[in-house]
Structure formats: structure tokens, C-alpha cells
Amino acid sequence: MATHAATGGNGEPQGATHFVSPRLYVTIFLILMVLTAVTVGAAFLDLGPFNTVVALLIACSKMTLVVLYFMHVRYSSRLTWAVIGSGFFWLALLLGLTLSDYLTRGTGWLRYG
Amino acid sequence: METAPTLHANYLTDGFGLKSWLLTKDHKRIAILYLISVSAFFVLGAVFAGLIRLELLTPAGDLVESDVYNKAFTMHGVVMVFFFLIPAIPAVLGNFLVPLQIGARDLAFPRINLLSWYVYVFGGIFTLVALVMGGVDTGWTFYTPYSSAFSNSNVALVVVGIFINGFSSILTGLNFVVTIHKMRAPGMTWFRLPLFIWAHYATALIMILGTPVVAITLVMVGAERVLGLGIFDPKLGGDPVLFQHLFWFYSHPAVYIMILPAMGVMSELVAAFSRKAIFGYQVVAYSSLGIAAVGFLVWGHHMFVSSQSVYAAMAFSLLSYLVAIPSAIKVFNWTATLYKGSISFEAPMIYVFGFIGLFLIGGLTGLFLAALAVDVHVTDTYFVVAHFHYIMVGGTIMMYLGGVHYWWPKIFGRTYPEGLAKVAAVVIFVGFNLTFFPQFIVGYLGMPRRYHAYPPEFQLWNILSSAGAALLAIGYALPSTYLLWSLVKGKPAAPNPWGAKGLEWETPSPPPTHNFTATPVVNEPPYHYAK
Amino acid sequence: MAAAHDIHHPYLQHHFNDLEQQFEASALGMWVFLVTEILFFGGLFTAYMVYRMQYAQAFAEASGHLDIVLGGVNTGVLIGSSLTMAMAVWAAQQGRRRAQVTYLLATIGLGAAFLGIKVVEYSHKFEDGLIPGANFRFDGLDPIHAQLFYSLYFVMTGLHALHMIVGIGIMAVLTWMAWRGRFTSGYHTPVEVSGLYWHFVDIVWIFLFPLLYLIDRHGPGTMH
Numbered sequence: 001m002a003t004h005a006a007t008g009g010n011g012e013p014q015g016a017t018h019f020v021s022p023r024l025y026v027t028i029f030l031i032l033m034v035l036t037a038v039t040v041g042a043a044f045l046d047l048g049p050f051n052t053v054v055a056l057l058i059a060c061s062k063m064t065l066v067v068l069y070f071m072h073v074r075y076s077s078r079l080t081w082a083v084i085g086s087g088f089f090w091l092a093l094l095l096g097l098t099l100s101d102y103l104t105r106g107t108g109w110l111r112y113g
Numbered sequence: 114m115e116t117a118p119t120l121h122a123n124y125l126t127d128g129f130g131l132k133s134w135l136l137t138k139d140h141k142r143i144a145i146l147y148l149i150s151v152s153a154f155f156v157l158g159a160v161f162a163g164l165i166r167l168e169l170l171t172p173a174g175d176l177v178e179s180d181v182y183n184k185a186f187t188m189h190g191v192v193m194v195f196f197f198l199i200p201a202i203p204a205v206l207g208n209f210l211v212p213l214q215i216g217a218r219d220l221a222f223p224r225i226n227l228l229s230w231y232v233y234v235f236g237g238i239f240t241l242v243a244l245v246m247g248g249v250d251t252g253w254t255f256y257t258p259y260s261s262a263f264s265n266s267n268v269a270l271v272v273v274g275i276f277i278n279g280f281s282s283i284l285t286g287l288n289f290v291v292t293i294h295k296m297r298a299p300g301m302t303w304f305r306l307p308l309f310i311w312a313h314y315a316t317a318l319i320m321i322l323g324t325p326v327v328a329i330t331l332v333m334v335g336a337e338r339v340l341g342l343g344i345f346d347p348k349l350g351g352d353p354v355l356f357q358h359l360f361w362f363y364s365h366p367a368v369y370i371m372i373l374p375a376m377g378v379m380s381e382l383v384a385a386f387s388r389k390a391i392f393g394y395q396v397v398a399y400s401s402l403g404i405a406a407v408g409f410l411v412w413g414h415h416m417f418v419s420s421q422s423v424y425a426a427m428a429f430s431l432l433s434y435l436v437a438i439p440s441a442i443k444v445f446n447w448t449a450t451l452y453k454g455s456i457s458f459e460a461p462m463i464y465v466f467g468f469i470g471l472f473l474i475g476g477l478t479g480l481f482l483a484a485l486a487v488d489v490h491v492t493d494t495y496f497v498v499a500h501f502h503y504i505m506v507g508g509t510i511m512m513y514l515g516g517v518h519y520w521w522p523k524i525f526g527r528t529y530p531e532g533l534a535k536v537a538a539v540v541i542f543v544g545f546n547l548t549f550f551p552q553f554i555v556g557y558l559g560m561p562r563r564y565h566a567y568p569p570e571f572q573l574w575n576i577l578s579s580a581g582a583a584l585l586a587i588g589y590a591l592p593s594t595y596l597l598w599s600l601v602k603g604k605p606a607a608p609n610p611w612g613a614k615g616l617e618w619e620t621p622s623p624p625p626t627h628n629f630t631a632t633p634v635v636n637e638p639p640y641h642y643a644k
Numbered sequence: 645m646a647a648a649h650d651i652h653h654p655y656l657q658h659h660f661n662d663l664e665q666q667f668e669a670s671a672l673g674m675w676v677f678l679v680t681e682i683l684f685f686g687g688l689f690t691a692y693m694v695y696r697m698q699y700a701q702a703f704a705e706a707s708g709h710l711d712i713v714l715g716g717v718n719t720g721v722l723i724g725s726s727l728t729m730a731m732a733v734w735a736a737q738q739g740r741r742r743a744q745v746t747y748l749l750a751t752i753g754l755g756a757a758f759l760g761i762k763v764v765e766y767s768h769k770f771e772d773g774l775i776p777g778a779n780f781r782f783d784g785l786d787p788i789h790a791q792l793f794y795s796l797y798f799v800m801t802g803l804h805a806l807h808m809i810v811g812i813g814i815m816a817v818l819t820w821m822a823w824r825g826r827f828t829s830g831y832h833t834p835v836e837v838s839g840l841y842w843h844f845v846d847i848v849w850i851f852l853f854p855l856l857y858l859i860d861r862h863g864p865g866t867m868h
Contacts (some may be wrong), residue, residue: 022734029727036719036853040712043858051862055854062723062850070730071843072836079294080675087679090322091686093409098358098690101413101425102697219659221669287676295669296659325680329687333799341777342795344691349776350792355694359687632661 020069028069035062123526123623138223139626141524144209146230151205152593154196154237159586161189166548166579174566182565183250184266190253195275196237198505199367202374203320204233204285206516207313209524211289213617213624214307216298216633221291229284236278243270252563254364257345257356261337269338272331279328282370286320289313298616300635307615307639308397312377315401319366319373319408327363330356354419361412369408371505372472373401375512376443379468382515383447385613386462387454390640393446400439407436417488426485433483440476444469459611460534464515467542471507475500478553493563496556502549514541514592521596522606526623529599533591541588547581614640655831667833674837678844681807685848688800692855695792702789704860706782709774710797711765715857718761719849725754726846733839736822736832744822744835748815751842755812762805769794797856804852807845814838 039058047054068074073084124141127133134142164185168176177185208226212219220226243249249271251260260268293314297306334356336342343349345356384391391397413421413429447469456462478500482488491497521529551574556562560571567575609618616633617624653663660666696703732747773781774794782790818838821827827835 019737020730020734022731025727025730025734029723032723033720036716036723039854039858040716043712043854043861046862051860055858059851059854063847066726066843066847066850070726071840079672083672083675083679086322087682090409090679091682091689094326094362094683094686094690095693097410097413097425097428098355098362098694099697100428101354101358101421102694104422104424106422217659221659222673223657223659225673283680287673287680290676291669291673294672295665321676321680322683325682325684326687329684329803332803333687333691336795336799342799343776343792344795344799349795350695350699350788352694352698355691359690362687627658 020072020075024069028065032062032065121621122625123621124626125525125623127626136227138219138227140208140212140220140223140226141624141626143226143230144205144207144524147200147204147208147233150230150234150237151197151201154192155201158189158192158197159589161185161192162582163586165189166582168565169567169575170579172567172569172572172575177565179565180250183252183563184248186563187249187252188244191240191249191271191275193505194253194367194371195278196233196240198371198509199282200233200285201513202378202509202516203289203313203316203370204229204281206309206378206513206520207285207289207316207374210309210520210617211292211313212296213620213628214310214615215293215296216301216616216629216635217292217296218627218629220288221296222288225284226288229281229288232284233278233281236274236276236281239274239277240271243267243274246270254360255331255334255356256360257334257337257353258347258351261334261344261356262346262348269335272335272338276328276331276335279324279331282320283324286317286324289317290321293317298633298635302635304395304398305635305637305639306398308380308391308394308401309377311398311401312373312380315405316370316373316377318402319370319405323363323366323370323409326359327367330359330363333359354416354421357416357419358412358421361415362409365412365415366405366408368501368504369404371509373404375468375509376401376440378512378516378519379443379447379465381613381615382461382465382512382519383450384640384642385519385611386459386465387451387456388612388642389450389454390638390642391446392449392452393442394639397443397446400442403439404436407432407439411436414483414488417485418492430483430485434480437476437480437483440472444473444476458535460529460531460538461515461519463535463538463542464511464518467538467545468508468511468515471503471511471542471545475503475507478503491556493561494556495552495560495562498562499549499552499556502552506549507545511541514538517596518592519611520617521599522610523617523620523622523624525600525603526606526621527599527603528606528610529592529603530595533595537588537591537595540591541585544581544584544586544588548578548585549581551575551577551581614642653831655826655833663831667836670833670837671840674840678840681844681848685800685803688796688803689851689855692796692800695789695796696855696859699786699789699792702784702786703793705784705786706790706793706797707856707859708861709772710857711768712857712861714761714765715853718758719853721754721758721761722846722849725751725758726843728754729839729842732818732822733832733836736827736835737829739827739829741822741825741827744827745819748819748822752812752815752819755808755815759805759808759812762801766798800852800856804845804848807848811838811842811845814841 035058039055042054042058043051045051067084073080124139127139134146137143164177165182168174168182174182208220246267249264249266249268251264251266251268255268255272293310333344337344337346343351345351345353347353380391380397411429411433413425414433417426478496482491482497482500518529518534521527555571555574558571560567606622608620608622610622611618616635619633620628656663656666660669728747728750732744732751735743735747769775773779776791776795776798780787780791780794784790815838818835821834
């Protein structure tokens with residue numbers, strides 16, 4: 001039986017064939033440790049409502065580094081990016097539309113008890 | 114072309130004995146395992162429906178106590194939604210047909226496919242145990258704090274059963290997405306795929322994105338019940354409405370899990386029995402994705418009277434109107450396909466016409482419910498019950514039966530008795546309408562749902578409804594009987610008894626274990642019927 | 645194009661055409677599974693978000709009783725385990741058997757250390773009477789919503805720990821397979837794909853740590 005690379009898919013190179021050097025891994029690791037220290041330190045500062053913003057920004061940065069480099073997404077296909085993106089987008093829908101209820105209760109001229 | 118096709122080696126003859134079935138990796142055998150189990154659960158769910166309709170023959174709550182009645186409608190909902198409607202078309206027809214229609218030898222993950230069936234059965238066992246131990250009385254919607262704190266029924270057991278069952282859904286969806294992306298035959302581009310595949314792809318996306326949320330929500334309910342961790346209990350600082358947000362985030366898209374595969378079947382049947390390509394193929398394909406996406410934005414329409422913010426309610430109402438658009442587009446396109454088509458009225462096509470009418474009514478009444486002002490009056494009445502049964506029974510189950518009939522010769526290599534099948538389809542259609550149309554009326558008149566007693570002025574409508582249910586039961590019993598009969602006595606089927614287009618019709622009936630002897634190469638558009 | 649030797653590769657499953665298709669399918673499958681995990685934990689994050697918004701002060705106060713040192717150390721441990729996991733994948737790509745085993749064992753060790761520290765933390769909470777339920781005691785302004793915080797804390801970190809345990813189990817199996825020389829530069833799909841799972845569990849903790857431990861460490865209440 002004649003077989004051929006009939007993946008019907010995108011045929012782009014797999015992430016595994018791209019070698020990320022150990023040096024880059026260690027660098028990312030060190031950056032992540034620094035960011036961890038920063039987020040702990042920032043918690044001791046009084047930034048008002050921005051404490052939460054800063055904490056989330058740092059967490060998102062750490063996540064991005066892990067995703068791009070440890071999980072090789074930097075070198076992955078557009079399909080992989082679309083899958084990941086849809087996951088986060090759907091989480092945003094869950095959080096956002098739920099918030100749309102809680103944030104608009106008892107406001108405006110139509111007040112609930 | 115074979116004259117005695119059952120003599121050729123096929124997936125049914127490839128190994129006999131229990132082990133060859135229970136340890137199979139063949140998607141076609143797994144589809145049959147699912148066929149048997151979902152059918153069993155359907156019968157169980159129908160028994161509960163029978164109990165409900167018997168009780169409602171008389172206005173007084175005289176057949177069973179109210180708490181028994183509560184358990185009856187709860188188990189009816191739980192069994193029908195989670196163990197029949199959600200898996201039926203995808204796990205039976207989808208499992209069988211997705212690899213065949215895309216030209217693959219199997220799904221991407223055959224062992225995970227088998228695991229999904231075992232997980233389904235395992236979840237079912239938990240639910241059955243809960244039933245035997247006295248059932249659950251919270252409604253299939255498990256609203257807190259009743260379910261998490263006050264009910265003294267077997268909530269934890271059922272919640273675990275549904276949680277486990279959810280993984281069956283997730284694994285099926287995962288398998289379909291990867292398969293459709295990675296295993297299409299050469300030349301099978303996205304826009305040459307049958308619309309059945311587009312529908313199942315969209316369904317799989319919902320399974321993947323939605324099911325985990327209801328899973329974690331049920332975990333929280335279970336934790337509250339068993340460990341006393343107050344997350345939804347107001348006494349412990351929780352918010353019961355939060356449960357509803359999390360629950361409906363999945364459970365609304367879940368109804369699209371139930372209807373999208375049926376729409377996929379519709380497209381196949383309409384094309385085959387008008388011998389014409391589906392009008393507006395690309396639009397129909399995109400509308401499946403549109404329904405899946407917008408379907409996630411409307412869940413608050415189940416909560417209009419639950420004290421959510423009125424501004425959120427308005428947003429959800431508007432979005433609910435929008436989600437009707439892609440569904441309507443499909444109905445227009447199927448109708449346009451019929452126009453100047455070469456139509457024949459075999460049994461599957463009777464189910465098609467039944468679907469168009471019943472889905473139309475169900476869908477339009479959904480718009481009634483999406484209107485805030487109307488919903489306030491009819492919420493929690495039989496109007497809602499009628500609406501969703503028109504979609505789920507008039508829609509999904511019609512197409513489940515239509516699809517089972519259409520692909521029966523392919524799956525089993527046997528022909529069902531056409532005359533009897535036509536009669537059954539008509540009986541089901543009449544019985545269905547007799548059961549559920551009176552419920553629109555009595556709901557509009559104010560009869561609440563989930564009550565085992567009602568004011569005497571509603572009795573006529575309830576009697577009509579129960580009579581319809583009896584007729585419907587007969588209607589369902591007919592295919593159960595003659596389809597089984599056909600396995601032994603039915604005429605052997607040809608590879609393509611309908612003369613339809615699609616890769617599944619280019620295999621013998623039934624197909625060999627590995628589907629194709631040589632990988633097919635596709636160079637035609639879909640539904641490429643001669644003019 | 646498929647290499648001819650692919651057809652007879654011992655780890656090529658017959659429904660796939662070649663190893664490349666099999667790898668792509670496996671990786672895509674794992675990514676899709678991780679998306680379900682995003683939504684799975686996402687439900688808990690939603691509950692957390694709603695309640696923290698409504699009871700900010702109670703949450704801040706309750707969060708202050710969590711051990712920031714142990715939590716911080718655990719964060720470092722888990723990030724370290726992601727490094728060793730990435731190195732294990734690298735070693736598999738290189739076909740280095742001993743390095744694979746070493747890095748996988750290191751990952752297991754760090755994961756176990758994480759769990760050990762969590763056990764210590766949980767036992768401290770038990771001693772302090774901060775386990776939600778009949779014996780919960782909290783001297784603060786809003787014990788009811790503090791208890792709500794702790795309910796979420798235990799469910800979220802407990803679910804995370806469960807995922808860690810499963811992850812360690814997977815790593816153990818991989819270590820055995822690597823020891824037996826199953827992974828080469830031509831085939832190491834299970835290592836790569838399991839690595840994705842491990843990194844995901846790390847990412848969940850990257851969010852849990854600040855959201856649970858670091859709500860307000862700058863002293864009494866400017867929270868609104």
C-alpha cells in the first residue's frame with residue numbers, strides 16, 4: 001500500500017524538531033525566579049487597586065515565558081496558537097459575562113433591593 | 114457489487130466474543146457499544162416520562178407523593194440530557210461516520226475512544242446506583258442551596274456520575290477535533306467535507322470548551338455537600354446565583370451539543386433525498402461554527418428571574434436573538450435545497466420534514482422566551498417545557514432516528530422494512546405533536562412545571578398530552594422492533610442503497626475493519642450530484 | 645513525505661500514515677486537553693473573582709494567614725521542576741538516555757517536594773483551625789467570608805495538588821520507559837506531550853500563588 005504524508009493538516013514542522021538550547025532554558029528559569037521575587041516584593045508595597053493589576057501582569061508574563069519557551073509555542077504552528085488562544089478567550093468570556101451581572105447590580109435608575 | 118454482501122469480511126465479523134467487543138479499538142464497534150447503552154438509557158428516561166404523564170392525567174397529586182414526583186422529573190432530565198441526548202448522535206453516528214466521511218482508517222485516538230465509552234458506562238452506573246438508593250429530587254439543574262445543603266436525596270452520587278460522564282463527552286470532542294484536523298484524506302480540504310463533519314466539529318468545540326465548567330461546578334456542589342465547604346450556601350457566605358452562572362455557562366451550549374449533530378444529519382439527508390448539493394454549503398458550514406460560538410454568550414436567559422442584574426439580562430436577551438440567526442440560516446438553506454430537487458419520501462426523508470416543522474416551532478418559541486417581558490410570565494411554566502421538547506425531541510430525536518435509518522444499511526449491512534418505517538415516522542410525528550403542543554397552551558395559561566398537581570381547568574390539555582405520550586411510546590417501540598428484526602431477517606444491503614454522495618458510501622455495507630483498502634483521494638466538491 | 649522506515653516503526657500506530665502525523669495528532673490532542681483544563685480551573689477562578697470582588701477585606705485578611713515563605717518556596721520549586729522537565733525533553737531530543745532519566749527524576753523530586761511542603765502547610769492550617777467546617781475559627785472582622793476564602797483555597801490548591809500527583813505518576817512511567825531506552829531522537833512524543841501537561845500545572849500555580857497568598861501584604865486596610 002502506497003502511503004504518503006497525507007496529513008491533510010498544515011504540514012508545518014513539529015515543535016520538537018526545533019532545538020531550544022539548555023542555556024535559553026536556564027535563562028528563562030532565572031527570569032521566572034526574578035519575577036517571582038518581584039511579585040512577592042510588590043505585595044508589600046501599597047499600590048492601592050494596582051496591587052492586583054501588577055500581580056496579574058507579572059503572573060501573565062511568567063505564564064507567557066513558560067508557554068513560549070518551555071512549551072515550545074514560540075516555534076509551534078498557527079493551529080497550536082489558535083487552540084491556546086481560544087482557551088484563554090473562552091475563559092475571558094466566562095469571567096467577563098459573569099462579571100457583567102455582578103458589576104451592574106443595583107446601579108442606574110433600576111435598583112434591585 | 115456484491116449480491117450477498119454479508120458474506121464478505123467486515124468489521125462485524127472481524128472477531129467474535131465479548132472480549133473482541135469490550136477491548137475493541139475499532140470506532141465502528143465502539144459506535145455500536147454506544148448505540149446499545151444510549152438506547153438502554155433512553156428507555157429508562159422514557160419510563161420516568163411515563164410516570165410523569167400518568168401522574169398528570171389527573172389534577173390531584175394522587176399517583177405518587179410530591180417528593181417521588183420530584184425524583185421522577187429529575188431522573189427523567191438527568192438521564193435524558195446527560196446519558197441520551199448529549200452522546201446519542203455524536204457517539205453513535207459521529208463515531209461511526211467521522212473517519213469514514215473524511216477518508217481515515219480510524220479516529221486519531223482509538224483507545225481514548227474506547228475509554229470514553231467505559232467512562233460513560235461508569236458514570237451511568239453511579240447514576241443508576243443513586244437511582245436505586247432513592248434518586249435525586251433537585252431537578253436536573255441542581256440549583257443551590259437546595260442541592261448542596263438542604264436536599265436529603267443522593268445528590269453527591271448523581272453529581273459524581275454526571276461528572277464522570279462529562280469526561281466521556283470531553284474525550285469524544287477531543288478525538289473529533291484532532292481527527293478532523295489531522296486525518297483527512299488527500300484532497301479532502303475543509304470545504305469538501307460533508308456538513309455532518311462541520312456539525313460534529315462545532316459540537317466537539319462546545320464539548321471541549323463547556324463541559325469542564327459544569328464539571329468543576331458539580332465538584333463544588335459535591336464539596337459543599339460532603340465536606341461542608343460553603344461556596345454556594347448563603348449561610349456560609351456563598352451566592353446561589355453564582356452556581357447558576359457556572360451551571361448555565363455549560364448547560365446552554367449543551368443544548369447546541371444536542372442540536373448541532375442533528376443539523377449535521379439534516380444536511381446529509383436533505384442532500385441525499387433531493388439528490389442535490391446543499392444550497393449555500395459554505396454558509397451552512399460557517400453557521401455551525403456561529404451557533405457554537407454565539408451559543409456560549411446567551412446563558413443568562415435561563416436566569417431572567419433569578420435576580421441577576423437587569424442590564425446583564427438585556428444583554429443576554431439581545432444575544433439570544435442573535436443566536437437564532439445561524440439556525441434560521443440553516444433552515445432557509447435546507448428549504449432552498451429542496452426547491453427543484455428530485456425529492457423522494459423514504460423514511461429518513463419523513464423525519465426530515467418532521468424536523469423542519471418541529472424545529473421551526475421550537476426555535477421560534479425560543480425567541481418568545483428570549484423576550485424579557487414574555488419570559489417573566491412563562492418562565493417555569495409548561496411553555497418552556499414544550500419549547501425545549503420541540504427542539505430536543507422534535508429536533509434531535511427525529512434526526513437521530515432519521516440518521517439511524519439512513520445509515521442502518523451501512524452500519525449493519527441490512528435493509529430495514531421501508532413501509533413499516535414510514536408508518537412509524539408518521540406515528541412519531543403525530544404522537545409528538547399531541548404530547549407537546551397542548552403543553553404550549555397550558556403553559557401559557559399558567560400551569561407551572563415540576564408540580565405533580567395542578568388546577569382542574571388544565572386537565573383537558575394534560576389528558577391530550579398524556580395520550581400523545583402513549584402514542585409516541587408506540588411510535589418509538591416500532592423502530593426498536595423492526596430494526597432489531599432486520600438484523601436477522603433484513604435483506605442484505607448494497608454498498609450505496611440510496612445512491613448518495615460521500616466517502617462512507619464508497620465502502621461495502623458493512624465496511625471492513627480498516628474502512629478503506631486504499632486511502633481515498635478526493636477531487637470533487639461535496640454532494641456532487643449529477644444535474 | 646513519509647520515510648519508508650516509518651511504516652515499520654514499532655511505535656507507529658496503524659491508523660496513522662507516518663510518525664509526523666502521529667506526533668502532530670498527539671501534541672494537538674494534549675493542547676486540546678489543556679484547553680479543557682483551562683476551563684476546568686477557570687470555573688474556580690470565576691468563583692474566586694466574584695467573591696474577592698464582593699468581600700475584598702475579608703479575603704485580604706484571610707490571605708494574610710497563609711505562609712508566604714512556604715508558598716514562595718513552592719513557587720520556586722515548581723518553576724525549577726519546569727526547567728528540569730524542559731531539560732528532560734531536550735535530552736530525549738538528543739537521544740541521551742541517562743540525561744533523560746536524571747532530569748525526569750529531578751522533576752519527580754521537585755514535584756514531590758512541592759507536595760511535601762503543601763502537606764506541611766495544610767497541617768498548619770489544621771492546627772490553626774482554618775479548615776472550613778464545624779471547627780473553623782477565625783478572629784477577624786468577617787469570619788463567614790474568611791471561611792469562604794479558605795473553602796476556595798482548599799478546593800483550588802487541592803485540585804492543583806491532585807493534578808501534581810497525576811503528573812508525578814506520569815513522570816514515573818516516563819522515567820521507567822526512558823530507562824528502558826524507549827525514547828530516541830526520532831521518537832519521544834510521550835515525553836514532549838507529558839511535558840506540556842507538567843508546564844500547564846506549573847502555570848496554574850503561577851496564578852494561584854499571587855491570587856491566594858499575596859492579596860494584601862502591606863498592612864491593614866486600604867482595600868475597598
